[in-house]
Amino acid sequence: MKYLAAISALALALSALGTPALAQPVPRPVPAQQPDVKQVKAEVIVLHATNEGKGIDPNIGDLPQLKKPPFSAYDTYKLLDRPTLTLARGQVASHKLPNDGKLNVELKDILVEKDSEKLVVGASIDQPDGKRFVEMTVTSARGGIFFVAGPAYKGGILVLAIRVGVP
Amino acid sequence: MRWLDGELDEGEAAPGQLEDATAARKLRDLELVGSVVRERAEGDPRADGIADAVMAALAAEQAERHEAKVIPLAERRADRAATGRPANDNARSIFALAALAAAAAAGLFFWGRGGAPGSDELASGDLSAPMDQIVAERAATPAPEAALFTEPAVAPQPEARPPAVEVAAVNFGARQGSVFYMGGSDAADGMTAVVWVTDDAAGGRP
Numbered sequence: 001m002k003y004l005a006a007i008s009a010l011a012l013a014l015s016a017l018g019t020p021a022l023a024q025p026v027p028r029p030v031p032a033q034q035p036d037v038k039q040v041k042a043e044v045i046v047l048h049a050t051n052e053g054k055g056i057d058p059n060i061g062d063l064p065q066l067k068k069p070p071f072s073a074y075d076t077y078k079l080l081d082r083p084t085l086t087l088a089r090g091q092v093a094s095h096k097l098p099n100d101g102k103l104n105v106e107l108k109d110i111l112v113e114k115d116s117e118k119l120v121v122g123a124s125i126d127q128p129d130g131k132r133f134v135e136m137t138v139t140s141a142r143g144g145i146f147f148v149a150g151p152a153y154k155g156g157i158l159v160l161a162i163r164v165g166v167p
Numbered sequence: 168m169r170w171l172d173g174e175l176d177e178g179e180a181a182p183g184q185l186e187d188a189t190a191a192r193k194l195r196d197l198e199l200v201g202s203v204v205r206e207r208a209e210g211d212p213r214a215d216g217i218a219d220a221v222m223a224a225l226a227a228e229q230a231e232r233h234e235a236k237v238i239p240l241a242e243r244r245a246d247r248a249a250t251g252r253p254a255n256d257n258a259r260s261i262f263a264l265a266a267l268a269a270a271a272a273a274g275l276f277f278w279g280r281g282g283a284p285g286s287d288e289l290a291s292g293d294l295s296a297p298m299d300q301i302v303a304e305r306a307a308t309p310a311p312e313a314a315l316f317t318e319p320a321v322a323p324q325p326e327a328r329p330p331a332v333e334v335a336a337v338n339f340g341a342r343q344g345s346v347f348y349m350g351g352s353d354a355a356d357g358m359t360a361v362v363w364v365t366d367d368a369a370g371g372r373p
Contacts, residue, residue: 065349070363120335134344134364136337141357144331150344150364157366 039088040119040142042105043163044095046081049074049149050156063161065147074156087121087164099153100128103160108137117142121164125151140164171197331357339364 045060054076056066066077085093087107095103102125109120124135125148138146142165149159169175171194334346347361 065359065361068349070345070347070361132338132340133366134337134339134342134362136362137335138332138360139335140332144357145359146332146334147359147361148364149361150342150366152366 039086040107040110040165041167042085042087042093042121043166044081044083044085044103044105045079045161045163046083046098047159047161048078048080048098048153048156049159050076050078050154052076054078071147071149071159076156077159080158084166092122097125097151097158097160099151099158101133101151101158102126105162107164111139119144119164121162123148123162125160127151168197171201332360334360334362337362342366 045063047057047060047066049071051074056063056077057079059079060066060077065071071077080098083095085095085105087093087105089107089109092104092106094105097103104122104124104126106122107119108122111118111120118139118141120137120139122135122137123146125133127133133151134148136148140146143163144165145161145163147159147161149157151158337344337346342364344362344364347363348358349361350358
């Protein structure tokens with residue numbers, strides 16, 4: 001029994017030593033500052049992607065991503081629309097799409113960490129019948145661009161390039 | 168019935184029902200049935216076989232008991248005394264378990280001290296460093312072709328850059344979809360995100 005007591009005490013001591021090593025102090029997230037920004041603008045580039053062998057519409061501008069995967073699955077990109085939406089915090093801005101669906105964009109938050117500012121943007125696409133097609137939340141620097149692709153349209157698909165925080 | 172089988176005690180009176188015609192008929196029937204059963208039972212060889220088998224089994228069991236080794240109790244106690252351990256001594260087993268627990272605790276201790284890369288950086292309070300490191304590693308490793316549709320893929324980049332756009336959450340609903348990260352127009356741009364939804368009406372994946 002003496003051995004048992006000694007070994008148990010040793011095990012408890014080692015466990016006590018090991019516990020703080022496993023439970024490293026997890027730093028609490030620094031609360032982001034809330035800048036006094038009421039609204040930002042978002043540019044939406046609506047493209048029609050097909051495989052008609054016609055290349056990329058020069059009116060689209062500088063979007064080199066269209067030449068790389070996964071966009072290279074289509075060889076023809078035509079500019080259909082280029083609206084600019086004003087995003088107010090907590091309000092949804094909508095825009096009708098060529099397939100009678102609807103794009104919804106919302107400025108959810110603005111995060112300031114160190115010297116960088118991040119826009120938290122919610123985006124969703126509704127089908128023509130009103131059902132939700134896809135929805136997402138992205139975090140972007142000002143001027144950052146993200147793409148949403150997939151809705152079927154006239155033998156191809158719609159590709160939306162959304163650049164947030166444009167001047 | 169007992170009268171027929173001869174089981175009546177001496178004091179019991181013989182039944183007077185024999186005078187009754189119905190009782191006399193029942194008695195004759197019983198005698199007839201009894202004689203038939205006796206004939207068939209005596210003619211069946213299995214009856215003797217069962218008895219022989221039971222007796223043989225009993226004899227075998229008895230012989231086995233006689234062959235068992237009998238250990239005198241005094242001798243048994245002497246052996247116990249020579250080993251110095253009581254019959255319920257489990258100290259060695261408990262000792263082994265305790266040693267195993269101590270070894271596990273020591274292993275966890277050293278693993279916790281040196282086996283968790285990045286824990287020091289987390290403790291320093293620099294939140295951006297681990298995420299940047301993860302993004303840099305993912306950007307430097309081209310995603311295999313088969314994994315493009317199972318998890319967000321990162322296109323190979325010449326150098327690691329902080330992402331300009333990150334997808335925090337996406338809901339494809341009942342459809343299938345993928346999230347891609349790819350480079351921007353020039354080195355100054357960060358990575359951009361592509362949310363690609365597979366619309367069956369459009370013909371499938373990219």
